[in-house]
Amino acid sequence: MVSKTRKPKVVHKPAFTDGAEFSIATFQLLKQDGTLYKGAKAPDLEKDQALRIYRAMVYTRVLDERMLAAQRQGRLSFYMQCTGEEAAVIGSTAALDDADMIMAQYREQGALVYRGFTTDEFMNQMFGNEEDYGKGRQMPIHYGSSELNYMTISSPLATQIPQATGYAYGQKLAGEGHCTIVYFGEGAASEGDFHAALNMAAVHRVPVIFLCRNNGYAISTPAAEQFAADGVAPRAYGYKMDVIRVDGNDILAMFEATRQARRLAVEDNRPVLIEAMSYRLAAHSSSDDPSGYRSKDEEQIWRDKDPILRMKAWLQAADWWSDDDEKQLQENYRREVLETMKRAQKRPPPPLDSLVSDVYQEVTPELARQLDNLKAHIRKYPDAYPKTAEQAKGGA
Amino acid sequence: MAKMNMLQAINDALDIAMAENERVLCFGEDVGIFGGVFRATSNLQQKYGKARCFNTPLVEQGIIGFANGLAAQGSVAVAEIQFADYIFPAFDQIVNESAKFRYRSGNLFNVGGLTIRAPYGGGIAGGLYHSQSPEAYFAHTPGLKVVVPRNPHQAKGLLLASIHDPNPVLFFEPKRLYRASTGEVPEEEYRLPLGQAEVVKEGTDITLLAWGAQMEVLTQAVELAEKEGISCEVIDLRTILPWDVETVADSVFKTGRLLISHEAPLTGGFAGEIAATIQERCFLYLESPIARVTGLDTPFPLALEKEYLPDHLKVFEAIRASVEF
Numbered sequence: 001m002v003s004k005t006r007k008p009k010v011v012h013k014p015a016f017t018d019g020a021e022f023s024i025a026t027f028q029l030l031k032q033d034g035t036l037y038k039g040a041k042a043p044d045l046e047k048d049q050a051l052r053i054y055r056a057m058v059y060t061r062v063l064d065e066r067m068l069a070a071q072r073q074g075r076l077s078f079y080m081q082c083t084g085e086e087a088a089v090i091g092s093t094a095a096l097d098d099a100d101m102i103m104a105q106y107r108e109q110g111a112l113v114y115r116g117f118t119t120d121e122f123m124n125q126m127f128g129n130e131e132d133y134g135k136g137r138q139m140p141i142h143y144g145s146s147e148l149n150y151m152t153i154s155s156p157l158a159t160q161i162p163q164a165t166g167y168a169y170g171q172k173l174a175g176e177g178h179c180t181i182v183y184f185g186e187g188a189a190s191e192g193d194f195h196a197a198l199n200m201a202a203v204h205r206v207p208v209i210f211l212c213r214n215n216g217y218a219i220s221t222p223a224a225e226q227f228a229a230d231g232v233a234p235r236a237y238g239y240k241m242d243v244i245r246v247d248g249n250d251i252l253a254m255f256e257a258t259r260q261a262r263r264l265a266v267e268d269n270r271p272v273l274i275e276a277m278s279y280r281l282a283a284h285s286s287s288d289d290p291s292g293y294r295s296k297d298e299e300q301i302w303r304d305k306d307p308i309l310r311m312k313a314w315l316q317a318a319d320w321w322s323d324d325d326e327k328q329l330q331e332n333y334r335r336e337v338l339e340t341m342k343r344a345q346k347r348p349p350p351p352l353d354s355l356v357s358d359v360y361q362e363v364t365p366e367l368a369r370q371l372d373n374l375k376a377h378i379r380k381y382p383d384a385y386p387k388t389a390e391q392a393k394g395g396a
Numbered sequence: 397m398a399k400m401n402m403l404q405a406i407n408d409a410l411d412i413a414m415a416e417n418e419r420v421l422c423f424g425e426d427v428g429i430f431g432g433v434f435r436a437t438s439n440l441q442q443k444y445g446k447a448r449c450f451n452t453p454l455v456e457q458g459i460i461g462f463a464n465g466l467a468a469q470g471s472v473a474v475a476e477i478q479f480a481d482y483i484f485p486a487f488d489q490i491v492n493e494s495a496k497f498r499y500r501s502g503n504l505f506n507v508g509g510l511t512i513r514a515p516y517g518g519g520i521a522g523g524l525y526h527s528q529s530p531e532a533y534f535a536h537t538p539g540l541k542v543v544v545p546r547n548p549h550q551a552k553g554l555l556l557a558s559i560h561d562p563n564p565v566l567f568f569e570p571k572r573l574y575r576a577s578t579g580e581v582p583e584e585e586y587r588l589p590l591g592q593a594e595v596v597k598e599g600t601d602i603t604l605l606a607w608g609a610q611m612e613v614l615t616q617a618v619e620l621a622e623k624e625g626i627s628c629e630v631i632d633l634r635t636i637l638p639w640d641v642e643t644v645a646d647s648v649f650k651t652g653r654l655l656i657s658h659e660a661p662l663t664g665g666f667a668g669e670i671a672a673t674i675q676e677r678c679f680l681y682l683e684s685p686i687a688r689v690t691g692l693d694t695p696f697p698l699a700l701e702k703e704y705l706p707d708h709l710k711v712f713e714a715i716r717a718s719v720e721f
Binding site for chain 1: 448
């Protein structure tokens with residue numbers, strides 16, 4: 001197809017460019033002290049929603065602290081914290097319609113918190129008990145909720161990005177005015193799936209928002225060793241896609257940028273890339289130790305930019321929040337998380353039959369045969385399989 | 397009934413699926429106005445519009461990633477990979493995503509609406525990268541279905557069944573037969589069962605098992621064998637995963653001998669899986685070792701393609717060796 005864009009400019013001497021003429025500014029509204037930058041205008045955010053956002057941020061921080069501690073105590077096999085990136089995740093989710101689809105990478109529990117995932121639901125997944133929607137099949141933090149339009153997490157990085165393009169294409173055809181947001185880190189943006197997804201979204205004009213959490217590190221690899229370019233944002237030019245770089249620790253900027261991105265996506269079928277500049281204050285996961293690859297001084301620079309403290313200062317300046325409110329909220333959340341964790345830990349594991357269900361919509365004869373054989377084996381050695389010995393008795 | 401070649405039968409199946417459900421979408425490289433490099437999607441864009449039948453950028457991992465998302469959203473995604481040899485950039489999306497979508501979410505989400513079509517197989521002077529038969533890679537992945545038709549009638553009925561099946565299906569089309577295989581095909585919609593082999597010819601001395609284009613080779617070999625008085629039972633496996641153990645085992649109980657043939661290399665080929673299962677099920681009934689007649693353990697050659705392929709003479713020799721064992 002012949003391009004309908006402007007006639008290409010022609011020169012008769014070789015002229016190279018490295019794109020340095022494009023420089024992408026960072027969108028900021030809120031200073032760390034809770035006041036707005038000069039000339040900045042706060043988005044239209046009602047008190048109720050502002051507090052819903054703030055509570056979700058605090059809850060996420062509390063959940064992360066408690067669950068990491070639980071992991072250290074040996075109660076949980078694995079955990080991943082969102083610490084430092086709460087505004088990037090929750091500010092963007094809050095700017096969507098709750099019916100919009102979220103496809104997350106793995107560090108976006110804050111989006112689920114905002115949408116109303118309960119503490120029980122978090123815990124059931126992490127402990128892989130019989131009430132886990134995922135039937136105990138995935139490692140902790142691989143949440144999913146069809147009710148809350150949050151696609152179940154899968155560990156392979158970036159696979160969710162072209163899926164978001166496809167999902168949003170379906171939403172566009174359905175014509176109900178919904179879009180998809182897809183989260184990923186700056187490291188995952190090096191995967192081929194990222195490029196495939198952005199290109200396809202731009203070509204097919206799909207209502208999808210690509211939200212890159214540039215948190216500085218892919219496990220231990222710093223962004224400077226991930227790409228030579230100025231972050232991820234400039235790649236959007238190559239796909240002719242709208243792009244904005246945002247201070248990811250600025251809840252108001254994240255909210256406003258995503259609100260406007262959503263309008264471009266849904267009303268004009270223009271996909272958007274948002275690069276949220278932030279910092280992963282915690283380790284990559286409970287299996288990682290950042291002291292091996294970065295300094296405490298560097299971390300402190302970002303602790304001083306804490307997105308939750310920044311929003312709190314803004315709420316207090318508006319007189320929407322007090323220190324008493326804060327104390328009460330934190331205590332409530334800590335208690336709720338601890339009590340719910342204890343209950344979830346005691347729930348039994350998923351039934352033995354769930355080992356072979358959901359591979360296909362129906363259990364195949366071969367899988368039924370393999371399950372029968374397994375049950376016979378467990379009946380023979382019940383002490384070796386204490387979780388399922390009782391259930392295996394029911395076998396033929 | 398109408399006389400069709402395999403491409404026409406496939407095109408007809410896609411047409412029927414798109415006509416009856418507006419959520420059925422066909423896409424891939426060159427499948428739009430051009431109708432695909434083999435023309436399997438001819439006229440679909442003209443008939444159903446660019447939103448439902450369209451070209452994608454040249455990126456297989458993107459096509460299948462997109463298709464997974466589309467299917468998860470509730471659409472019926474029929475994605476074409478131009479040659480099965482080029483499916484490997486999408487291996488991650490197929491093996492880690494399509495296959496595990498339902499399981500990992502505890503059935504909250506699924507991509508049951510996904511069908512991936514890809515022409516496979518040799519015999520067209522395609523060399524290394526237009527000839528491969530990659531079914532065994534995918535047969536090692538629970539959650540997928542893998543289907544291969546042998547003629548136009550089978551292609552239409554199995555493709556419609558694949559599109560309607562509530563699980564992700566890989567549908568490998570024997571491109572050597574696209575135009576070479578013709579036959580009577582019902583004009584209306586019909587579906588053939590997945591997961592069921594078909595006994596296409598009954599016999600008593602040996603069971604011959606294959607799928608796709610290799611069925612034609614078996615037929616030629618049977619002609620030679622029967623001239624020598626060897627009665628052959630011929631089975632088309634049709635679905636590689638999950639495969640129909642019962643039909644094959646029942647046949648081997650009767651004949652006491654099994655020969656499996658595929659174009660893909662010997663080592664790690666699906667014939668090995670079948671042989672292991674059947675010797676377990678039919679051990680005391682077997683009169684001879686289970687024979688495998690396959691491609692060599694080499695990349696697919698070009699100039700010596702004829703030598704590489706498991707042709708009817710190689711099959712015939714293996715039949716005779718099995719019967720005379």
